[in-house]
Amino acid sequence: MVEVTDPAASAAASPSPLTLGELRDSGAAFRPVKAEIRANLLARLGRGEPSLPGMVGFEDTVLPEVERALIAGHDLVLLGERGQGKTRLIRTLVGLLDEWTPVLVGSELNEHPLHPISVWAHRQIAEHGDATPVGWLHRSDRFGEKLATPDTSVGDLIGDVDPIKVAEGRTLGDPETVHYGLVPRTNRGIFSVNELPDLAERIQVALLNVLEERDIQIRGYRVRLPLDLLLVASANPEDYTNRGRIITPLKDRFGAEVRTHYPIELADEIRLLHQEALLSWANTADAGQDAFAHPLVPEHLAEIIARFTRLVRESSHVDQRSGVSARFAIAGLETVAASAVRRAAIAGETRPVARVVDLPSVIPASRGKVEFADAGSDPDDERELEILEHLLRQATAQTFRARCAGLDLTGLQEHFTGGETVESGELVSAPALLGQLGTIPKLAELLGRLGVPEGEQSAEQAAAAVEFALEGLYLSRRLAKDTDGTRTIYGA
Numbered sequence: 248m249v250e251v252t253d254p255a256a257s258a259a260a261s262p263s264p265l266t267l268g269e270l271r272d273s274g275a276a277f278r279p280v281k282a283e284i285r286a287n288l289l290a291r292l293g294r295g296e297p298s299l300p301g302m303v304g305f306e307d308t309v310l311p312e313v314e315r316a317l318i319a320g321h322d323l324v325l326l327g328e329r330g331q332g333k334t335r336l337i338r339t340l341v342g343l344l345d346e347w348t349p350v351l352v353g354s355e356l357n358e359h360p361l362h363p364i365s366v367w368a369h370r371q372i373a374e375h376g377d378a379t380p381v382g383w384l385h386r387s388d389r390f391g392e393k394l395a396t397p398d399t400s401v402g403d404l405i406g407d408v409d410p411i412k413v414a415e416g417r418t419l420g421d422p423e424t425v426h427y428g429l430v431p432r433t434n435r436g437i438f439s440v441n442e443l444p445d446l447a448e449r450i451q452v453a454l455l456n457v458l459e460e461r462d463i464q465i466r467g468y469r470v471r472l473p474l475d476l477l478l479v480a481s482a483n484p485e486d487y488t489n490r491g492r493i494i495t496p497l498k499d500r501f502g503a504e505v506r507t508h509y510p511i512e513l514a515d516e517i518r519l520l521h522q523e524a525l526l527s528w529a530n531t532a533d534a535g536q537d538a539f540a541h542p543l544v545p546e547h548l549a550e551i552i553a554r555f556t557r558l559v560r561e562s563s564h565v566d567q568r569s570g571v572s573a574r575f576a577i578a579g580l581e582t583v584a585a586s587a588v589r590r591a592a593i594a595g596e597t598r599p600v601a602r603v604v605d606l607p608s609v610i611p612a613s614r615g616k617v618e619f620a621d622a623g624s625d626p627d628d629e630r631e632l633e634i635l636e637h638l639l640r641q642a643t644a645q646t647f648r649a650r651c652a653g654l655d656l657t658g659l660q661e662h663f664t665g666g667e668t669v670e671s672g673e674l675v676s677a678p679a680l681l682g683q684l685g686t687i688p689k690l691a692e693l694l695g696r697l698g699v700p701e702g703e704q705s706a707e708q709a710a711a712a713v714e715f716a717l718e719g720l721y722l723s724r725r726l727a728k729d730t731d732g733t734r735t736i737y738g739a
Contacts (some may be wrong), residue, residue, distance in 0.1 A: 321502025373569020658688025
């Protein structure tokens with residue numbers, strides 16, 4: 248994960264040598280970026296710490312391959328469908344850099360004071376000697392990223408002649424007339440090219456020297472810059488293998504190719520939801536609204552969203568080449584939480600707690616994240632909605648069986664034997680729902696089965712558990728249900 252630090256705090260925490268002489272006297276030495284990453288990675292592994300924290304479901308598959316590539320000093324390509332965490336993984340690599348590194352003040356290439364590579368740097372050191380000013384660069388500033396688009400130019404990535412510098416009196420043959428692109432400006436760091444196949448082939452050629460000879464070529468200039476960086480790219484396998492849009496010499500120059508995947512285990516899918524969706528909600532909510540800033544999504548609802556996502560991925564109606572992004576599940580859980588907050592604000596609930604009645608809101612919100620296999624030029628929107636609604640019901644039924652198997656719900660079911668009904672809905676508050684049922688037999692046992700600790704039980708959590716049980720009884724054909732717009736009525 249890329250660390251975001253307060254500039255004032257960073258300045259206070261940076262190391263003290265401020266001149267080239269002080270840096271030499273401190274015993275500092277130049278270390279290539281790949282050696283730096285290797286050493287820090289091996290230190291983490293030796294301490295038993297996660298090598299790339301925050302990467303869920305990759306511990307036994309993807310991460311060992313990435314670790315071996317980094318230890319070998321390889322540039323690498325991550326292959327995977329959309330929403331598999333490729334960009335997150337790449338940005339997490341920044342944490343393996345040293346927290347601070349010395350640079351020559353004013354260097355466009357982040358040059359190490361003990362290892363200058365440009366004409367400008369050599370001249371600075373020749374003029375100022377041991378008094379050459381030294382600055383310190385935080386690792387969060389040593390990461391460069393470019394989303395590959397068809398309009399990306401060689402100048403964007405590598406560099407071009409700067410007409411302003413020429414107009415100032417320098418000759419065209421002077422290497423200092425060059426305006427460096429993103430790659431050389433990330434020297435001594437990590438550079439990422441996202442969706443590499445989208446780069447035009449002639450632009451891909453510009454990266455050949457960067458990967459093999461570790462230098463750059465700009466408009467015929469004799470610029471020999473031994474760049475020091477780790478280059479990581481991401482690509483979709485469909486583009487990479489079938490359309491052949493990565494040129495063969497470039498593929499050959501990457502040292503490692505790593506395949507990513509969606510979470511294999513259901514537990515990993517749920518962990519990912521909690522990590523990403525609820526963290527995102529906390530970051531965007533108004534901290535001043537204490538009750539609304541922290542909506543509670545019960546575990547059984549998170550499991551339903553996770554199962555729903557996996558069922559959509561496996562569905563024969565969905566285009567498997569496109570995949571179903573993890574963002575599908577994350578957006579779904581955020582939508583459910585938002586529905587609970589809306590109800591709490593309107594109905595006056597003490598704390599927003601998501602319920603089964605909030606699940607239908609996921610369908611319209613996430614439909615745009617799914618590409619259907621049989622969708623032609625005129626897709627059938629109603630048919631697509633029916634497919635997603637069916638899969639959501641299936642996920643709910645699976646979760647009910649997994650969570651409530653063997654639980655005695657006859658007491659709850661018997662409430663309806665006399666023809667009584669229970670009305671719920673997206674704006675029906677928890678007290679209003681519970682008030683229709685009166686005393687609920689074995690409610691504590693139901694709450695315990697759904698993971699609600701005894702000391703934390705509230706009316707909102709009880710309503711969420713009871714509504715889940717009612718929906719489960721309906722899906723197992725032990726209750727009837729009638730839905731009319733925002734109203735849901737359960738009966739015998």
